Amino acid sequence: MTAEVKDRSAEAAKASVDAERAGKHRGRARPASGFDRMATAVVIAFGLLWLVPLLWALNTSFKPEEETTRLPLTWAIENPTLDAYLGVINSTDIVLWYGNSLFVSVMVSTLSVLVASMAAFALSRVPMAGKRFIFGAILLGIMIPSQALIVPLFQEMQVLGLLGTYWAVILPQVPAAVGVFVFKQFFDGLPAALFESAQADGAGWLRMWATIAMPLSRPAISAVAIFTFVWSWNALLWPLLTLNDSQLMTVTVGLATVQGEFGVAYAQIMASAILGALPLLAVFLAFQRQIVQGIANTGIK
Amino acid sequence: MTILRSAAVQRRPAARRTARANTVRGLLLLAPFLVLYLTFVGVPAAYGVWLSFTDSGLMGGGLGDWVGWGNYAEVLSNPQFWGSVRNTLWFLLLTTPPAVILALILAVLTNRMRRGRWFPRVAFFAPYVMPVSVLALVWTWVYSPALGLLTNISEALFGSSPAWLSDPQWAMPSIAIASIWGSLGFTFVLYTAGLQEIPTELYDAATVDGASGWQQTWFVTLPLLRRTTLLVTMLELIGALKVFDQIYLLTGGGPNFATRSVVGFIFDYGFTSYRVGFASAASLILFVFVLVLSAAWFATSRRLSKEDGS
Structure with a gap:
């Protein structure tokens, strides 16, 4: 089917060149058709629909508590207030949770990038024995659902005495097999001549990794760093099991406990939800292009 | 010399x-x-296999006695386990096809937009970067009886509203809606990336040939998105088999276990009843499911690239 399309496209491409010569071809500036306009309308309608739950949460968070329970529901707010936000900041450890999440996620993403890129560099560039076997074993790890490991991993952490510390949360997330995969694909694409000449100059593998491969790998670094950061920020099950002390919790775990704490204080619950969503939302808006490109580069190939 | x-x-x-x-x-x-x-992967995996053949408990002194295939037999004959398998498959059915189809349609339509493509990207992807606990707080509020936004909309439109999360019939579909809301952005972006790989010349050529927008979408875009569709379907299926977080937060597996997934079952037995050996056996059965699916994916995608190459 695809081959057919290719054949037809070759023909069509020739036709389009002919048309261009004839001065009839309008190129990329093709005018918006009725289909395009319909598409735009549908997409915008769905986009707005997708934002409704978030906007409703935002709306609720600015209401005084007594307005949140008024029926019929209304988007209008009589006395908009930040009380709910102040309440959350004063009555929970959310500020601590931000710090904890930041620490955990920065550690996970930094260490992941370092160890995964070094491993991938060895697998991609160093002529060594047993490469295929090692790479295969790492790829197998992508298929193991982390949920299938929680029970034995919990016991292992207990034996190691790491339960209730950040290391119990950080260390298991560092060896992300996907990271090795992404870096290896990237390194495989770098020209071999770069490394041959460096080797002729007497550079060791570690130095080539640090001074040649890594500086050229910004897209791979940002993809792996951003994704491990987001995954670790949003991880629930494992940190929930290992961190019981509220002072140590990450934002994701902490927020999972607030529902019970606030009871029927809906404005405060929604304020805590908004506060929980803000940091990554800001990161996303700032790095939109890199994130989308990162998914494109890593997910497809 | x-x-x-x-x-x-x-x-x-x-x-x-x-x-x-x-x-x-x-x-x-x-x-x-x-x-x-x-x-942190190899040792727990091997240890988990060993545990699954013993009657170990989580706290009291740990290691238990060798029981052979006993745990596996018990898991496979446990009606609660099969209940959780049924719930997981129901969740899979409610999320994977709608999410893949919706993301495909929206990405294709977005690709026809002349300006403002950032808007759908932000709107669909924003829920994906939120912690799952935020998703749960927001949707608990939207679904809440009496005061919930959706409850009130449903009452205005149909005169009554289901008790979303507390009705055994509605709980799983409600969780599925929230899940699709949260994960659509990722699938959408994968499709957007797949669309960018299609050369614009193809569309220009199709326009010259007199193909309408519909025809271009049907004959050019969709066939070339086959590999992306395979990938996102796989990711969705595997994700659905491992579902736990949003269920745990929205319903806790209730009402009356109507929404407890396989991972929820493992969690309950491993960390509430402390039956570690039993829970490990259930984990390995889940792993086999995921492994079979992944292998099927590798085989299919290899076959597809061979076809494309010829």
């Missing part, structure tokens, strides 16, 4: 020595990753 001769003779052992040195250096570069990987 001696020098010349030794150079010729020693080339092979020297090459072998370099090869060995390279292997050692390669392993040194691999070491940080491999040590962490073996400690």
Whole structure:
């Protein structure tokens, strides 16, 4: 089917060149058709629909508590207030949770990038024995659902005495097999001549990794760093099991406990939800292009 | 003369020595990753396999007695386990097809937009970067009885509203809606990326041939998105088999276990009833499911790339 399309496209491409010569071809500036306009309308309608739950949460968070329970529901707010936000900041450890999440996620993403890129560099560039076997074993790890490991991993952490510390949360997330995969694909694409000449100059593998491969790998670094950061920020099950002390919790775990704490204080619950969503939302808006490109580069190939 | 001769003779052992040195250096570069990987993936995986053949408990002194295939037999004959399998498959059915189809349609339509493509990207992807606990707080509020936004909309439109999360019939569909809301952005972006790989000349050519927007979408875009569709379907299926977080937060597996997934079952037995051996056996059964699916994916995608290559 695809081959057919290719054949037809070759023909069509020739036709389009002919048309261009004839001065009839309008190129990329093709005018918006009725289909395009319909598409735009549908997409915008769905986009707005997708934002409704978030906007409703935002709306609720600015209401005084007594307005949140008024029926019929209304988007209008009589006395908009930040009380709910102040309440959350004063009555929970959310500020601590931000710090904890930041620490955990920065550690996970930094260490992941370092160890995964070094491993991938060895697998991609160093002529060594047993490469295929090692790479295969790492790829197998992508298929193991982390949920299938929680029970034995919990016991292992207990034996190691790491339960209730950040290391119990950080260390298991560092060896992300996907990271090795992404870096290896990237390194495989770098020209071999770069490394041959460096080797002729007497550079060791570690130095080539640090001074040649890594500086050229910004897209791979940002993809792996951003994704491990987001995954670790949003991880629930494992940190929930290992961190019981509220002072140590990450934002994701902490927020999972607030529902019970606030009871029927809906404005405060929604304020805590908004506060929980803000940091990554800001990161996303700032790095939109890199994130989308990162998914494109890593997910497809 | 001696020098010349030794150079010729020693080339092979020297090459072998370099090869060995390279292997050692390669392993040194691999070491940080491999040590962490073996400690936190390899060891627990092997230990989990061993546990699944024992009657170990989580706290009291740990290691239990060897019980052979006993745990597996017990898991496979446990109606609650099959209930959780049924719930997981129901969740899979409610999320994967709608999410893939919706993301495909929206990405294709977005690709026809002349301006403002950032808007759908932000709107669909924003829920994906939120912690799952935020998703749960927001949707608990939207679904809440009496005061919930959706409850009130449904009452206005149909005169009554289901008790979303507390009705055994509606709980799973409600969780599925919230899940699709949260994950659509990722699938959408994968499709957007797949669309960018289609050369614009194809569309220009199709326009010249007189193909309408519908025809271009049907005959050019969709066939070329086949590989992306395979990938996102796989990711969705595997994700659905492992579902736990949003269910745990929205319903806790209730009402009356109507929404408890396989991972929820493992969690309950491993960490509430402390039946570690039993829970490990259930984990391995889940792993086999995921492995079979992944293998099917590798086989299909290899076949597809062969077809594309010929």
